Amino acid sequence: MAAETYTLLGRSNAAFRSRAETHTIDGGSVKVIERFFELPLDYANPDGPKLRIFARNLVPTKKSQNDEQTQLPFILYLQGGPGFECDLETSVQMGGPTLWLDSRGTGLSTPFSAELVEGKTDTQLFDYLKHFRADNIGRWFSNRGRAFIYDVVRDCEAIRTQLLGHKEDPEDRKWTILGQSFGGFVALTYLSFYPEGLKEVFLTAGLTPLVDAPASVFATLMERVIERNKIYYEKYPRDVHRILNYLDSHDVRLPNGGRLSTGRWLQLGIDFGMHGGIDRVHQLVLRAANDLELFSKLSYRLLHKIETKQECDSNPFYAILHEVIYCQGRAANWACGQVLSQYPQFLWDKAKAQPDVPVYFTGEMVFPEMLEEYANLRSLKTVANMLAEYSEWPALYDKTQLAKNTVKVTSATYFDDMYVDFNRAQETARAIGNLEQYISNQHMHSAIRKDPATVIGALFKIARRERD
DSSP: OOEEEEETTEEEEEEEOOOEEEEEETTTTEEEEEEEEEEESOTTSTTSOEEEEEEEEEEEGGGOSSHHHHTOOSEEEEOSTTTOOOOHHHHHHHOSSEEEEEOTTSTTSSOOOGGGGTTOOHHHHHHHHTTOSTTTTSOOEEETTEEEOOHHHHHHHHHHHHHHTTOSSGGGGOEEEEEETHHHHHHHHHHHHOGGGEEEEEEESOOOOOOSSSHHHHHHHHHHHHHHHHHHHHHOOOOSHHHHHHHHHSOOBOTTSOBOOHHHHHGGGGGGGSTTHHHHHHHHHHHHHHHHHHHSSOOHHHHHHHHHHOTTTTOHHHHHSTTGGGOSSSOOOSHHHHHHTTOGGGOHHHHTTOTTSOOOOOOSOOOTTHHHHSGGGGGGHHHHHHHHHOOOOOOSOOHHHHHTOOSEEEEEEETTOSSSOHHHHHHHHHTSTTEEEEEESSOOTTHHHHOHHHHHHHHHHHHTOOOO
């Protein structure tokens, strides 16, 4: 029977039937099954507005000779972010059989962006966006008499039930999940509230600090960001003072109307934590310096590169939910800016008086001024501030359940990770039962993309729990 689809916060007239479309890629060696699911926006109101959730099932062709095998997603992959979808290229590198989920609001799963919410009030958007944290994946909690349903993990559980719930053996109804970065945060929420649905858990750069607010997280990470800046300037001593002086004295607009301020330029440092990121940032610095020397202005080509590199316009969740993903009973309150204010080497207003001292790039941080500088965040400014000030977020984790966990958890943890502090990750590791780690100082946060064979191979080997 056809089901109705829903637009953001409203019902559309279009009919929609859950479906699966198939094709092959990689020379015919991989069968791709593109699946769509209709699931509730709010699991406390299952008959209310629905979302379309997309997942891409990859199965090696040699294993897809019958319908039963194509129905079996051995590993569910949970993407990092928050706010990013799974791309097909990375999916192919990982192999299969796997199921790649575009979490609600991303990719093909009823995407959220500024132009899709025109005409909605800030209060409507605020209520809507509260359904998009990791806790929108689990079970309900009561907070001051109000029920909170964890919808993102609930999405996973609903999909698991549809795909595997018909199997006779209860063990066959479980699946394995692999969480990268924020996907690992989601996996820990899953472990906290729905361990019965899990056969095994793999984490890559995803051992989140089990905190109740983001300030301490970013305070810890500052040392990692400082270290990466030192490495950058040792390799590329060309300073950025001239570029920042130019931006400080000119109203520089990006192709989509966003403003390239001094702070937004320094946000390019987010790439320092990825393989090759230091070199990529240097190429932008080199091009900007060359533009100013030749033309006394920045070229369209450079501005276009910067706009496409900074993804908050196309992935607004990343900006407006980035701090909120750590909150349990407390408000985020734009913690990154508060932490950064204690480090003058990152502050252009202080650094510009010292032309011989390098100005440091910032890391994985969001700031309220981004809501004006990024063109597609401007219409979300009020609701983003409402989310930052909201304090009644329910619990993300059940530490008691995690401590007695029996589901096998195997984690890839990177000593030099700029986004997930190693020492805080070890605190989390000690809080979770039945967890073992692959620890490396040869990988960075993006190792799952850069060297999937090594990372996945090491995880699978450790997961066997063999002892000499």
